[in-house]
Amino acid sequence: MSFCFNDANVAKIEALKKRYPSAQALSLPCLWMVQYQEGYISLDAIDVIAEVTDTPAMEIYRVATFYTMFHLEPTTQKRVLVCKTLSCKLCGSDAVLEQLKKHDVLVEHVECLGSCGTAPVMQIDDVNYENLTPTKVDAIVEGLR
């Protein structure tokens, strides 16, 4: 299956090229565009990004695998990022993790999400859910469907 940026993304890429001294700087923005467009980053997409950024495909692959938020495999489950770092741990992230086991979601343990003052926290589709309790977790996850 080959990959193509959609028209909106093609336009975005053209606009972004003017904002950086070198096309290589577009590797992260392009990886994000692919992920939002397709749900994950395929090897075909990496070849296309390599062309756009005038960078060897291997280098784009190295970049894609360095950053934890890029996914190189598709999934049908909803991804739920749960912070397991100290402030969340002190404020009950273990109970959040326990509760999530009861749901059909893909739980990813992540490091501090910058919501330490409203811990514990999880992130779904780029939105933080803060001050969680097991009851709140149920309501939020059930509301996803």
Add this chain to the structure above:
Amino acid sequence: MREVAIVSRKFAVENSHTLSVAQAHGAYKTLEKLHTLAPLEIIEIIKESGLRGKGGGGAPAGAKWALMPQESERPSFVVINCDESEPGTFKDRQIITKDPHLLIEGILITCYAVKAKHAYVYIRGEYAQYQDVLQGAVDEAYVAGILGEVDVTLHRGAGAYICGEKSALLESLEGKRGHPRLKPKQPEPEWYFGNPTLVNNVETIASVPFIMEHGAAAYRAYGTEKSPGTLLFAMSGHVEKPGVYEAEFGVSMMDYINHYGGGMKNGKKLKAVIPGGASTGVMTAAEADNVQLDYESLRSMGLSLGTGGMIVMDEDTCMVSVLKNLLEFYHEESCGQCTPCREGTGWVDKLVGKILDKRGSSEDIDKLLEVAETMNGKTICVFAPAVSAVIVSFLSRFRDEFEAAL
């Protein structure tokens, strides 16, 4: 405690992220004055103000600005560090959502002073929802003609703590892995694709408009001689009212925690505080009772002020599991370039895990300190030395708990 709001002045104003409300409350007022001054005069004012970098290191901002060339064949750039990944830190997020125009105003002053025409704001990938607010403000500023001569581009990271380190951030902004660079021997600017570049934290730049409007002395009226001004200190963990509250440097830590944090959660006793983000070490309750919140006071205890994000722990907290939690973080986030760091963070995590599971021996404590020693001073960036100092701070203060777990 003396109330002060330099960076947080508009935080309580409803819709202050929109241009009209921000302008009604004084945003962009300094831009007229800006052009009556020469760039070097502005750098002089920043130097006089004593403004220090608020991303964790506390380096004098004016001296760093002065490293940027005033004459250059290559374009100069300004890069704003909004990677904010240090555990316990959630202040820059307040600025970009509650008063993004303050940051943009600061960026315009900074760009004028260091003769840059383009600024990038590097935002951690997990802050997409907050990035949208800042992008909205940037868009409004373009429409109003406030931006245009100077460009501001937001650049999203993708989950890597190390990209907060300034040279790793620039590598990432160049489209590469976020690997820190070797430090030059003499002071010089940073380089973005070989172009001279200034990197500052969001809060540092958001402090600049106040200094422009009221002068260096007005800024120095707050804080201490060596740590002038204010910081968006923060609290999380076992306090009644966690959050971000601006205060001047030099206030007593316990006054801050009691005044803004409403004291300990559920009336428990304090056991320990991590003063300014995970990498700043740990102190006992007795030490917390006597410490002031400024760079020098923390330094004199062998700790650091960091970002001012305090993590507060009560009497029921197990210090072995706290250290284990932090070491998991470091093991996960080491960029992997240097062997002492890549391997060391794994070893220390395993050793503390063994002690936590009650499978440890006193030799494991010695080994833990030994490995920590090998991580200090032998790496490209200060990530590994910071991990080493964290371990030492726990063992020098709570060794009995580690021994009791054997």
